[in-house]
Amino acid sequence: METLKEIVARCEELAFDLSFKRAGEWKSEQTGRVVAGYMPVYFPREIIHAANGLAVGILGGGDKKLIIKGDAYYQSYICHMPRSIVELALDKHFDGFDGFIFPSICDVIRNLSGMFQLLGQGKFIKYLDLPQNFKQHIGGTFYRHELQTVLDEIYKLNGVEVTAERLNHSIGLFNLNRRLIRQLYQIRQEFPWRMTAADLYHVVRAGNVIPVEEHNEILARVLSLIAEEAGEPLDKIRVLVMGAFCEQPPAGLIRTIELAGCYIVEDDFLLGSRWIQGDIDTTSADPLEAITTAYLEKSTFSSSVYDVGNPKEARLLDLIRRRKVDGVIFAAPSFCDPALLDHPILQKECNDKKIRFISFLYSENTGQFKVIKEQVGTFSDSIKLWD
Amino acid sequence: MAKEVAKERSMILQKEMITGLFKELGNVKETGKKVVYTFVPGNISELILSFGMLPVYPEINALQSGMRKKSGDYIRDAEQHGHSEDVCTYVKCDVGMMLNGNIGPTGEKIPNPDLLLLSYTGCFTFLKWFETLERLYPGVPVALLHTPYQEAHKITPEMTAYMVKQLKEEVIPKMEKVSGNKYDEEKLKSLLRNSSKVEDYIVKIFDTTKNRPSPIDAYFAGVYYIGPINSGFRGTPEAVDYYGELYKELLVRIDKRLGPITPEGEMEEERFRLVVEGPPNWTHFREFWKLFYDMGAVIVASSYTKVGGVYDMGFRVNPDKPLESLAEYCMNCYTNLNLQQRVELLEKCIVDYHADGFLVNSIKSCNSFSAGQLMIMQQLERKLEIPTGFIESDLVDPRYFSYSNIKNRLESFFQMLEQRKMILTR
Ligand code: SF4
Ligand code: SF4
Secondary structure, three states: OOOHHHHHHHHHHHHOOOOOHHHHHHHHOOOOOEEEEEOOOOOOHHHHHHOOEEEEEOOOOOOOOOOOOHHHOOOOOOOOHHHHHHHHHHOOOOOOOOEEEEEOOOHHHHHHHHHHHHHOOOOEEEEEOOOOOOOHHHHHHHHHHHHHHHHHHHHHHHOOOOOHHHHHHHHHHHHHHHHHHHHHHHHHHHOHHHOOHHHHHHHHHHOOOOOHHHHHHHHHHHHHHHOOOOOOOOOOEEEEEEOOOOOOOOHHHHHHHHHOOEEEEEEOOOHHHHOEOOOOOOOOOOHHHHHHHHHHHHEOOOOOOOOOOOOHHHHHHHHHHHOOOOEEEEEEEOOOHHHHHHHHHHHHHHHHOOOEEEEEEEOOOOOOOHHHHHHHHHHHHHHHHHO | OOOOOOOOHHHHHHHHHHHHHHHHHHOHHHHOOOEEEOOOOOOOHHHHHHOOOEEEOHHHHHHHHHHOOOHHHHHHHHHHOOOOOOOOHHHHHHHHHHHOOOEOOOOOEOOOOOEEEEEEOOOOHHHHHHHHHHHHOOOOOEEEEEOOOEOOOOOOHHHHHHHHHHHHHHHHHHHHHHHOOOOOHHHHHHHHHHHHHHHHHHHHHHHHHHOOOOOOOOOOOHHHHOHHHHOOOOOOHHHHHHHHHHHHHHHHHHHOOOOOEEOOEEOOOOOEEEEEEOOOOOOOHHHHHHHHHOOOEEEEEEOHHHOOOOOOOOOOOOOOOHHHHHHHHHHOOHHHEOHHHHHHHHHHHHHHOOOOEEEEEEEOOOHHHHOOHHHHHHHHHHHHOOOEEEEEEOOOOHHHOOHHHHHHHHHHHHHHHHHHHHHHHO
8 A cells, every 4th residue: 555655756756747648548548538638727627538538737847847949939028837838849748639728817828729729739729718707698608618619629539429427427526536635625724734735736736637537546545644643733824825826836835835834724726626616516417517507606716717796805815714824925926917916906905804925926947945935934933923 | 301290180180089088088077977997909989988978998098108108107106006017017007097196198087987897808917907996996887798719710609699698788787777878779880880981991091001102100100090999989970080081191192102100200211111010119109119210111010000909801890780790899809819810910911011021019018919929920930931020118117118129129120121122132
């Protein structure tokens, strides 16, 4: 039986395997299998699964990929992740992929979909226009049609008809996946010393690149391991990290925050894995509708969604309360308009409610954490001292 | 160069129109007219006007603040209020202007909005901008109109249906409530009839650059020409008059073989014909323009003048299908086209207007335009074997306008164009 350390090491390797080996193996095990890459933040992977496909989350090269060609495609004042994605594409890392999905989260990702078209990547490119209207018969109808176009593309490749039974089965597997991740977060928020945030990050991130069935097994095993007491609670403050929903911080940065006197008890890393809050109905005769409804009614808050009538600052406060957070760390990728334009709104709320926060910028390949460590350390000390 | 700059009648008309609009805005307390804040791309002003409301465009306020050299301070104030240095400066300029009393170009306060019409067309930052404004003007309703992107190179019936439903069930009811007036489709149709005429004129006007010399500069002067249609006059008879007058004047210029009018008079020798991609810099607009006309460079087409609507591929609003038409108008705006469509449109401009070179002015602020521009450039270079140039600046943040840097790059670009001309003549 693998130990927690061994599982985490395996997940770390999977999560940052830029050759996407497991997806390639999975595809070659059977004819008619399809691999589709999707960009951040959220995409309902269930539909690809039901069509005998594997949806692989693409999160850029992080600090593992040297950028040589990508810089010729992006000006210096555009965030880092798309240039590493282009670098990966040009270096043929995505050669085993059949298609790519670009959820509508910002103009950079939107235009990256056009760049992939021009680069001739994959057999289909789909910019998935997530509705900003949350009424079933308006935004819902539109979204459902968007999802259907993805299914049509896959059907063209493998001829698999997505029946209600197949889709309900897939939804069930992803419900379980989300439930297990929620439970992991729940245990960690109560006993954060049992597993580091970086380890949790690797375990969750591995799920982006492997079949959900395998990920569910890993999650269940990790859960059973951290259900038991391990380690010692340390005198650290409890923080929530916000702003990292798209371009991911390097794992070193997550470690740095925890080494500098904090327990990260909530975050928006890999938000797509936890986007739908709660289960999606698995008994519907029209499961595509169930997926649509879940998006409209059970989405978490994020910088990529307009929050008319559902202000994000209230949702942040709720999270702060539920997670018993001592302070907030606003960490956003440089030049990320969606995250950075949210920060004044959220920070004002923190100020009004006397919630302490700090903020800094990073990029996926940030390599020096000294300044951040000092900043976080001072933040942690000041909270311990004064609150 | 340096002839007397005489004001053409169209210029006078435009000035009167804009002054009149700001006067009307200044009088809303007396007239009781309601004010709608909205954006230029996908500006469905006809609908706003059909309810008897007045539009305000925060982007236009920002660019005017840039031209009036106020944006630097506004941006600094917004940054002091927690805005990052890394984000779109239009948003920060607008926030700063509001923090400083929201004084418009005529010196009068721009009234607060009664409705925030978030026509989310071609730019994601619009959403973030209005999330910010929604909090600065608490209680003001937001009507969100999500314009789907032309990702598959086309407008599908589902996209149009989605927009029409939003118009019918979200936008119109909110407009009815705010204005106190009922939706009047006949009125909207009659406004759209005017828009359709104006769209015809706009195509003809920007088509005059086919002439040699080109009678207009389609970028620096072009931004003035698109002023009325993008700042509240879509659908008005004044717009029809203005564009009719402008077109007449251009026909005279073509007849007399006159070049474009610049701030220092008429450009006498047309040496280079360029197509430009990307918005201009507003804080140093005159100096920026001068770098071109001093070298005899005229812009024969620009993508920026299509930001509030693309009409040269055949689209016209159809008064018989008013809501569908408004939807399609929004979906046809330049930054709502996918990258390949943008390449094709620019290619058409380069070919149709016999451009010698293609230039990108990459704007630090604007991901909507900038992300992918280097690839657009590569594509055009490869397809057309045309010299390409690249400069960087910002819309309204003066810190990002480096005169010497831009000048150096442009000089090399013009040298390249010169050499190519020599080779081609030989
Ligand atoms: S990091 Fe921000 S700006 Fe960059 S792609 Fe992601 S959401 Fe867009
Ligand atoms: S990102 Fe560009 S299009 Fe969007 S608001 Fe800013 S300047 Fe305008």
